Amino acid sequence: MLETTLAAIRPLDQAAMTAARELHTRLTKPAGSLGALEELSVRLAGLAGACPPPLPDPASVAVFAGDHGVHAQGVTPWPQEVTAQMVGNFLAGGAVVNAFARQLGASVTVVDVGVATVLPEPNPSRLVAAKVRAGSRDMTQQPALTREEARAAIEVGIRVADDLLDAGAGILLTGDMGIANTTPAAALIAACTGADPAAVTGRGTGVDDATYERKVAVVRTALDRHRPDPADPLGVLAAVGGLEHAALAGFILGAAARRCPVILDGVIGVSAALVAAAFAPEAVGAMVAGHRSVEPGATVGLTRLGLEPLIDLGLRLGEGTGALLAFPVVASAVRVLHDVATFDSAGVSEK
Numbered sequence: 001m002l003e004t005t006l007a008a009i010r011p012l013d014q015a016a017m018t019a020a021r022e023l024h025t026r027l028t029k030p031a032g033s034l035g036a037l038e039e040l041s042v043r044l045a046g047l048a049g050a051c052p053p054p055l056p057d058p059a060s061v062a063v064f065a066g067d068h069g070v071h072a073q074g075v076t077p078w079p080q081e082v083t084a085q086m087v088g089n090f091l092a093g094g095a096v097v098n099a100f101a102r103q104l105g106a107s108v109t110v111v112d113v114g115v116a117t118v119l120p121e122p123n124p125s126r127l128v129a130a131k132v133r134a135g136s137r138d139m140t141q142q143p144a145l146t147r148e149e150a151r152a153a154i155e156v157g158i159r160v161a162d163d164l165l166d167a168g169a170g171i172l173l174t175g176d177m178g179i180a181n182t183t184p185a186a187a188l189i190a191a192c193t194g195a196d197p198a199a200v201t202g203r204g205t206g207v208d209d210a211t212y213e214r215k216v217a218v219v220r221t222a223l224d225r226h227r228p229d230p231a232d233p234l235g236v237l238a239a240v241g242g243l244e245h246a247a248l249a250g251f252i253l254g255a256a257a258r259r260c261p262v263i264l265d266g267v268i269g270v271s272a273a274l275v276a277a278a279f280a281p282e283a284v285g286a287m288v289a290g291h292r293s294v295e296p297g298a299t300v301g302l303t304r305l306g307l308e309p310l311i312d313l314g315l316r317l318g319e320g321t322g323a324l325l326a327f328p329v330v331a332s333a334v335r336v337l338h339d340v341a342t343f344d345s346a347g348v349s350e351k
């Protein structure tokens with residue numbers, strides 16, 4: 001399934017991009033006046049192979065939840081069971097992601113790809129139960145996952161993307177929940193970019209100075225131990241990844257294979273995007289950087305991918321919240337190509 005998905009990922013359609021650029025010159029606005037939205041709309045035309053591209057509606061966020069053996073190294077102040085408890089909160093509709101999704105008319109799908117503790121059951125029918133393993137292993141002691149587990153989690157993500165698109169989603173948004181998951185995210189970003197652990201490790205949920213220093217050392221220890229090869233993305237995920245990171249990589253690849261845009265949320269989504277790009281460089285064409293997470297690794301990763309985030313509000317929550325806030329910007333960029341009159345049709349003089 002992974003190989004079939006990778007084989008379906010194609011370059012952007014240059015003719016559709018040329019048509020979108022040409023259309024922009026005729027719309028009733030000074031050339032370039034919509035800034036980054038113009039190049040985004042052109043890229044989405046290239047992705048769809050049509051000008052205008054379809055309106056990216058409705059939006060569908062998938063929150064992939066997993067736990068992490070590296071939690072044992074004291075890299076976060078939060079107890080591991082908060083992952084399962086927050087999954088219960090997502091299903092009950094009480095988390096920030098639910099509030100933002102309601103505000104924006106988006107749907108939220110919660111996927112258990114690797115939660116370690118028992119899930120509460122407020123509304124289990126709305127949970128995609130796809131647990132590959134009850135949490136990853138401690139990457140400082142052994143590989144976090146086997147290659148088979150990493151592949152299985154990737155395939156969960158591909159399947160979720162396919163199911164949401166089959167159900168009519170017009171755009172996919174990444175979301176994540178996993179206490180300690182900013183540590184494997186930093187390790188993945190360091191492994192994929194070659195950056196030093198200190199340059200990509202952040203304070204996650206808000207760790208103190210001593211915990212931060214330990215966290216950098218944990219990332220360094222894991223990378224020194226496994227020396228993952230950036231040319232082997234499955235090996236990178238197995239060595240220092242997490243189940244939700246792997247599933248998100250699959251989700252992004254699944255969107256790219258179906259020529260559907262996918263809005264990246266924070267540092268976990270960016271780490272998964274780097275892995276996805278290592279599998280298929282042309283998948284970057286489908287990626288939209290939703291926001292600039294406070295986590296330094298997010299900026300390092302986005303720079304490597306050549307993506308500029310649409311919004312920068314100092315967020316560091318995850319769940320898909322930053323991707324959701326960027327969704328109306330993406331939709332507006334596409335809407336311009338559908339709705340705005342040309343100088344000719346509106347009788348507006350050109351310069």
Ligand SMILES: O=C(O)c1ccc[n+]([C@@H]2O[C@H](COP(=O)([O-])O)[C@@H](O)[C@H]2O)c1
Nearest residue numbers: 076178180182204205266267293317318
């Ligand atoms: O999206 C981000 O960039 C982001 C930044 C910091 C924290 N988080 C969220 O916080 C959790 C991980 O934080 P930590 O400190 O336990 O590694 C996990 O559930 C993430 O969704 C997310």
Ligand SMILES: Cc1cc2nc[nH]c2cc1C
Nearest residue numbers: 078082177205317318319
């Ligand atoms: C309460 C809480 C909510 C979250 N949402 C995403 N990560 C989170 C981490 C914590 C601790």
